[in-house]
Amino acid sequence: MGERVNAKALQARAIPALLAGAARQPLNLSGDLAALANTAPAIAALHTLSLTAQALRFERPLPPPSFHTEPEIYDDRPILPEASRRILIRLLKEKKTSDDLDLALAWGFARSRLRPHPFDLPRIDSFVRTYAEHLGLTAQHWTAQQADAAAAPKNYFDAEALDDISWSNAPLAQRVRFLGSRRKEDPTSARALLEATWAQETADTRVCLLAALESGLTSGDQPFLEAILKDRAPRVRSMAQRFLSRITGSGMENPALKACLERIQLTTTGLIKKRGKLALELPATLRETEVNAWIRNCFSEVSLDELARSLNLTESAMVDAAEKDKNLLVALAWMATAGRRLELLKRIAAGQLNDAWEQLALCGNPDLGMMPAADRLRWAEILLAPYGSNPPASYAAWRWLHRALEGPVPEMLIEPIVRSSRWLDDLLNEAKAGPEWMELIAAVCPASQRVRLRDRFKDLDPQLTLTALPLLDILDSLEKAGHHE
Amino acid sequence: MALNHEKVEALAPDQSSLDAARKLLKPSSWPAVASNGAGLIWGECQGSGSTPYRVVVSEIDLGYKCTCPSRKFPCKHSLALMWLRADGKLAFATDPVPSWVSEWLSRRRGPSGIPSPTEDTGSKASIQAAVAAVSETKPDPKAEARAAAARERNRQEREASILAGLDDLDLWISDQLDRGLAGFAGHSAEACRLIAKRLVDAKASGLATRLESLPARIFSLPEASRPNAVIRELGQIHLLAEAYRRQSESDEILPSGLKASVRQTIGWSLTREALLSDPEALRVSSTWRVIATLSEVQPDRLRRIETWLWREGGGEGPHAGLLIDFLPVATGAASSGFSIGDRVKAELVFYPGAVPLRAQIAQSFSGAAFSAEALELPKHNLQEAYRKYEEAMLHEPWLDTWVLSARNARLRRHGEQLFLCDRDENPTSLALSLKPAQTSFASPLLGLEKLDALGLWDGYSLTLCWAQTEWGRWVSA
Numbered sequence: 038m039g040e041r042v043n044a045k046a047l048q049a050r051a052i053p054a055l056l057a058g059a060a061r062q063p064l065n066l067s068g069d070l071a072a073l074a075n076t077a078p079a080i081a082a083l084h085t086l087s088l089t090a091q092a093l094r095f096e097r098p099l100p101p102p103s104f105h106t107e108p109e110i111y112d113d114r115p116i117l118p119e120a121s122r123r124i125l126i127r128l129l130k131e132k133k134t135s136d137d138l139d140l141a142l143a144w145g146f147a148r149s150r151l152r153p154h155p156f157d158l159p160r161i162d163s164f165v166r167t168y169a170e171h172l173g174l175t176a177q178h179w180t181a182q183q184a185d186a187a188a189a190p191k192n193y194f195d196a197e198a199l200d201d202i203s204w205s206n207a208p209l210a211q212r213v214r215f216l217g218s219r220r221k222e223d224p225t226s227a228r229a230l231l232e233a234t235w236a237q238e239t240a241d242t243r244v245c246l247l248a249a250l251e252s253g254l255t256s257g258d259q260p261f262l263e264a265i266l267k268d269r270a271p272r273v274r275s276m277a278q279r280f281l282s283r284i285t286g287s288g289m290e291n292p293a294l295k296a297c298l299e300r301i302q303l304t305t306t307g308l309i310k311k312r313g314k315l316a317l318e319l320p321a322t323l324r325e326t327e328v329n330a331w332i333r334n335c336f337s338e339v340s341l342d343e344l345a346r347s348l349n350l351t352e353s354a355m356v357d358a359a360e361k362d363k364n365l366l367v368a369l370a371w372m373a374t375a376g377r378r379l380e381l382l383k384r385i386a387a388g389q390l391n392d393a394w395e396q397l398a399l400c401g402n403p404d405l406g407m408m409p410a411a412d413r414l415r416w417a418e419i420l421l422a423p424y425g426s427n428p429p430a431s432y433a434a435w436r437w438l439h440r441a442l443e444g445p446v447p448e449m450l451i452e453p454i455v456r457s458s459r460w461l462d463d464l465l466n467e468a469k470a471g472p473e474w475m476e477l478i479a480a481v482c483p484a485s486q487r488v489r490l491r492d493r494f495k496d497l498d499p500q501l502t503l504t505a506l507p508l509l510d511i512l513d514s515l516e517k518a519g520h521h522e
Numbered sequence: 523m524a525l526n527h528e529k530v531e532a533l534a535p536d537q538s539s540l541d542a543a544r545k546l547l548k549p550s551s552w553p554a555v556a557s558n559g560a561g562l563i564w565g566e567c568q569g570s571g572s573t574p575y576r577v578v579v580s581e582i583d584l585g586y587k588c589t590c591p592s593r594k595f596p597c598k599h600s601l602a603l604m605w606l607r608a609d610g611k612l613a614f615a616t617d618p619v620p621s622w623v624s625e626w627l628s629r630r631r632g633p634s635g636i637p638s639p640t641e642d643t644g645s646k647a648s649i650q651a652a653v654a655a656v657s658e659t660k661p662d663p664k665a666e667a668r669a670a671a672a673r674e675r676n677r678q679e680r681e682a683s684i685l686a687g688l689d690d691l692d693l694w695i696s697d698q699l700d701r702g703l704a705g706f707a708g709h710s711a712e713a714c715r716l717i718a719k720r721l722v723d724a725k726a727s728g729l730a731t732r733l734e735s736l737p738a739r740i741f742s743l744p745e746a747s748r749p750n751a752v753i754r755e756l757g758q759i760h761l762l763a764e765a766y767r768r769q770s771e772s773d774e775i776l777p778s779g780l781k782a783s784v785r786q787t788i789g790w791s792l793t794r795e796a797l798l799s800d801p802e803a804l805r806v807s808s809t810w811r812v813i814a815t816l817s818e819v820q821p822d823r824l825r826r827i828e829t830w831l832w833r834e835g836g837g838e839g840p841h842a843g844l845l846i847d848f849l850p851v852a853t854g855a856a857s858s859g860f861s862i863g864d865r866v867k868a869e870l871v872f873y874p875g876a877v878p879l880r881a882q883i884a885q886s887f888s889g890a891a892f893s894a895e896a897l898e899l900p901k902h903n904l905q906e907a908y909r910k911y912e913e914a915m916l917h918e919p920w921l922d923t924w925v926l927s928a929r930n931a932r933l934r935r936h937g938e939q940l941f942l943c944d945r946d947e948n949p950t951s952l953a954l955s956l957k958p959a960q961t962s963f964a965s966p967l968l969g970l971e972k973l974d975a976l977g978l979w980d981g982y983s984l985t986l987c988w989a990q991t992e993w994g995r996w997v998s999a
Contacts, residue, residue, distance in 0.1 A: 056749055058702025079696045083760050086699065090757020091919060093750055094981060095912060100943070100953035101936035107968050119994070127628075155966040156996045162962075175969070182965065503628075 042068045044092035051089040055082075112174040114152040121514040122154055124507045129161045131504055134473040137439055138508055141480035143168035144444050145512050149519020152176060170210050177208070205234045209242055216249040217407040224253035232261055240270035247276050248406075254283050263287075279338050293338035298347055300335070301365070303358070313350060313358040317365040328364060329399035336368040341376050356384055366390040367400065374403050374416065383419045391423035398437035405441055418447045426453040427460070430468045435477055445483040454478065455489035458496065465497075475505035482509065484516045525581055525608045527649050533584065534601055534647035535594050544652040546602035549612055553868075554889020555603070556617040563607055563614055564623050566859070566889045567599045570794065572845035572882050573829050573859035574890070577603045578623045587626050591853035605649070621892055622861065680725045684788060687724025688763040691717060695756055706752045710737040718821075727822075728789035732759065734821040743982055751982065758920050762787055782874035783918055794882050797871055804878050807869040809834040810843065811897060812890070813925075813976050814987035814998060815858040824848045829858040830925065830987065831870070831881075832897060832976065841900075842925040843870045843881040862988075862997045864890040876918040896990050899974050904928040904944045905952050911979060922980060926954075929974045933967040933986075940964055942984055945972060954984040960998065967996060 042050070047070075054062040059078070064085055066073050073081040117125065128138065142164070146152065152173035158165050162183065165172060169180040199207055199215045207215070220227035231246055238246065247265075250258065262277045262284075275292075282291035302316045323331055345352045359365040366385055370393050373382040386393040397403065397420070405413055417438060421428065428450055438446055453460045464470045475494060479502075482490050487509050494502045494509075534540045546552075546567060553574065555565035561582040566574040575590040577599045586600040596604075606612045619627075694717045698706055706713075714733045721730035736755055740748050765784045768776055776784075786792065797803055810831040817827045829845040847858070860866070867887040872878035902910075907926045915921050930945045934953070940961055941953040954977075956964055964986055967973060973996075976988040989996040 052750070052753065055699065055753055056702055056704040058704075059700050061702065079692070079699075082699045083692060083695060084764075086695070086753065087757040087761040087764070090754045090761065093754045094758075094915060094919075097908070097952060098954060100951060101939070101941065104934040104936055104941070104943075107935070110969060116993070155969065155993060158966055159963045179966070183962075 042070055044095065047089055047092050048096075051085050055086060055089060108178065110174050110178050112152060114150050114173040115518065116154050117146075117151050118514055118518050119154075121511050122157055124511055125153065126157060126160050128504060128507050128511065129164045133476070133504070134471075135436065135477070137436060137473075137477045137480045138504060139164055139168065140439065140443075141508065141512065143171040145515040146173070147171035148444060149515040151515055151519045155179075170208055201230060204230065209245060212242075213245050213249050214407065216246055217252075220249055220253055221407075224250075224255065225257055228258055228261055235265075240273065243268070243270060244272045244276065247273060247280075251280065254280055256284055256286065259284055259287055275338070283340065283343060291339065291343060293335070294343055294347060297335055297339050297344065297368075301348070303348055303350075313348075313354065314361065315348070315355065315358040315365055316362050317359075317368065319364065329367060329396060330401060332364060332368045333371055333400040336372055337375065339372065341369070341372045341378055341381065344372070352378070352381055353384065356381060356388070360389045363390065363396075367393075367396045370397060371400055371403075374405075377408060377412070379412070379416055379419060382416065383422075386419050386423055392429075394420040394424070394438070395429055395431055395434045398431070398434040402437075403441050410442075410444065413442050413444075414447050417442055418449060421447060421450050426456075428453065430464050430470070432470075432474060432477065435481065439477065439481045442481075446481045448483050448486060451478070451482050451486045451490065455486055455493055458493065461493065461497070465501075472501050472503060472505065475501050476508065479505035479508045479512075482512075484513070487513055525579075525604050527605070527608050529584065530601060530604045530608055531647050531649055533596055533604070535596070537647045537651060539594055539596075539598055539601055540647045540649060540652040542598035543601035543605055544649075546598060547605060547609075550885075551602075552606070552612070553886030555606065555612060555614050556889070557614040558619050559616045562619065562623065562627075563603065564620070565603050565606075566886070567602065568883060568886065569599065571847045571849075571859065572794075573827075573847060574883070574886065575599050575859050576622055578626055579603055579607070581607070589857070589859050591849050593853065683724045684726045685767065687721050687726050687729075688766060690720050690724070691729070691759070691763055694720075695760055698756065703752045703756070704749055706756075707737070707740050707748050710740060710752075726789045728787050729759065729762065730789070731820060731822060732787075747982070754981070762920055777876060779874060779876040779878075780918065783876050783920075786873060786875070787920060792873060797873060797882055798884055800871075800874075803874065804839065804872040805869055805884060806833070806837075806839050806843075806872070807867075807885075807887075808837065809865060809867050810870070811893065812858075812860045812862050812864040812866075813842075813897075814978065814985070815860065815862060816985075817856050817858075819851055823851050825851050825856060827856070827858050829860050830978065831866075832925070832927075832988075834865070834897065836898075836900065840872060840878050840881075841927075842879065843872070844879050844923075845883065846880060860890055861892065862999055863892050863894070863995075865893040865895075866890040877914045877921060879923075894995070896995070897974075897976070897988070899927045899929055899976070899990075901929060902927075904931050904942065904954070908952055908954075908979075923978050924980075925976065926979045926984070927974075927976050931973055931975050932971060933964060933973070935965075935968055940968070942975060942977065942986065954979065957983045957985050960986055963998065964996075967991070 050065045054064045059082055064070075064082060066081060066085070070085065070088075073084055076084070125142070128142070133139070146168075150173075152175055153161065153165065155175050158176065158179045165176050166180045166183065169176045199211060204212055204215045216227055216231060219230065228250060231250065235243065259281065262281045265277045266274055266281075268274050268277065278289060279291050279293060281287045281289035282294065300318045302318065304314045304316070305311050306314045317332075319328060319331070341352050341355075345355045348355060350358060356366075356369055359369055366389055370382055370385045370390055373379070373385060374397065382393070390396065405416070408416070420438075438450075464474060468474075475497070479490065479494075491506065491509055494506055531540070534543070546569075551568055552565050553568060555563070557563045562578065562580055564576070564578040566576055568574045569590060571590075575588055577586070577588045579586045579600060586596050586604075588597045588599045590597050590599055592598065607614065694713075698713070714736050718730040718734040721727070721733065739755065740751055743751050762784060765776060765780065766788050769781050769784065811834055812829060813832045814830040815828065816830075817825060819825050825848070827847040827849065829847075831843040831845065833839075833841050833843070845858075866883075866889070868883050869885040869887075870881040871884040872881045904926070907928045911924045911926060914924055928942070928944070931942055932945050933956075934941050934943050938961060939958070940956040942956065943953045944951050967989060970991050970993070972991070974990040975986060978985040978987060985998065987998050
């Protein structure tokens, strides 16, 4: 019978010859292939090719030498309700004029402590990568994997679960929040945590983490701050100097305070009752559109109490003395916000600076940092109160407020819109507002007013609310299904 | 605004559209028509394609949409639906609005820019003329005999042409073998283009397409795999050619199913009408679920749209069916009439073959409706599923794509490559690599310990279509 040829043997014999070519390596036609040897060489080669091909087809694919061990992700956030998944994907794929919709969704996920469905992460990849810190651990893992599979961290952190060991490995935003929170409870321990990792941090990280020590400065912080006066990063040095100037007995001056004082004039008015009057001198070359940004840059590193002390006034007296100078009032409102001095801010906004909201919006991002949500709302209410039932139709101011609050605005802002159609009609007809406005209003609308807002929107041209209405639906869904902070 | 014949006439772009619409008025062409009771009507029309076209019309503003690739607006399907509504003879069930209609509504930019029925559009289309256009021609036996003889002559000429083309193919493959297949990939594009052209001239268009797409298939594989893949592909092509030459052999040598498969693969097409009227054709009535829809542009500039159906409930016969539509790329149509997850009760008629897979819908018993229910998959794991694939290959050696189902599987990763494996930790277990294009979409499945999967295996890599998991259903689109 001759030699039998099984599939493996056939492959071993035929493949090298087929690959090399008949001219270089003739086919070995023996055993069961001997019948082919009686045919023309070309036919034999063709048949051998087909037989080998079939043998290869029946070869099972080999597994790789090993498989990667996937990290265990303990993401205890519930998944977005099934009914909302499609709406979410469609909304995020729509072409948008601003990122208010994405921000509203990201903050909505954070507040409700829900997460997008894992299977949807590839479909909403851009949104997930931008806002992963708000979307839960699975989203953070996804983002890290997409960025660089080799560099993907082995562990992921829920902000609530950080401790003194794990905090240094978490994303920066979570670290800042953790440190700020610890600083409130135990300032010394917070500083110690930072000192332990200081040398390994990048310049940007050092700036952010150092800012978290701003509250609760005491003489105990002095040695650390003096040590970092020689830091390589100018921003770190400047911040350290500023903090030291607030510590009694440090002998350090705040250069920013000195610069402000050079521009503030204090005079006395009144015949019978002498009253102080403050005026802020702006640089001569400053354009009107640059004023608010300049004010922010000039006064960001100065606190209310150190300015008042330098002027030999109480803080309230300082506000009263500035009543005729709008620019100085803006600066004081800015410092009151930064220093969380809401009672002073109220005095300013209710007094001579009724448009404090719009003025602060022109200054830039207020960075309310660790301010709790309830305090942020209170802060916003102070700014909104002077407007009553006629809030400004300033898209920039509304966007600014949305970003400052990282969530819905106080009800008082939406009330005029849902109570009567007049404000919206004016907005649409006079300001020629488009769908971006409706999207923004939907993004900032508190949960309690969404039903009424939805009714108001249904009266509008559907083109204006293509994204606003589904956004209200999703935010409602997050609200109902989530656990709220 | 109720539809009436005058409005339909006014909307029709021309008389030929109305004539074509008239041919679609048979209720059997519409497995599903419905209304929401508030001015919206929709339906599924079984046209010449393998999947029905979906049509929706707003009676309020006469907006419409159809999934067919026609460039006439409104198309014959839209006109036919309006005509049926105007006639009032076919009952429109009052149903909740399906998701594909809602999506159209949500995307509408207001009333479509169509002429109001009161405007004179100048089309002068007439329903009366369309109804009267049915011409009755008496059969002419002599003419039919001449036509039959001509068809037989053409068939013999084509057979001879194909055989000549196969001889040239043999020479071409032999040349490649002489040179050695190790370097074939490097010059495959030009070489395959030339032989494909020859085969087109020889009227072996199916084989020509296979050769023309060969370079792309080879280069989609890792470099180390390409030499063996070349052997597999060229060996298979020669096997097809040999099988074609031996069609006259007995059924013991070449079973009839295999003969039919060879002919179709070489390029003999069977029209839908011929298939439906073949009493020997395999018919399976069942409930089918759409598990995948794929679309690709072929080298001949036709878009091939595949709709893969899974047979629910099991039973004798094929466990899956494949509907294929070919559309010119220029029409812009790129999707199947069905969506993944749709469930349809239908009778499928399968093209003859040793392992029947490609089919047409002979009859729909229901319109397609999306279902979120899980599929009841056979109780076998990946190893056993692959064994069934090997059995199928024994019956049809040139089997292209096979639907694999596996329970208790998991997805694993090696480098950037994903693999579908059984859950056991045996290092020698089968591991089927996924297509690289699926890496991003499928990677969320890596976090799961277990999943039940459906995929399309083409002999090299798996297109994962459907996975049932603790997080719900994952689909590839």
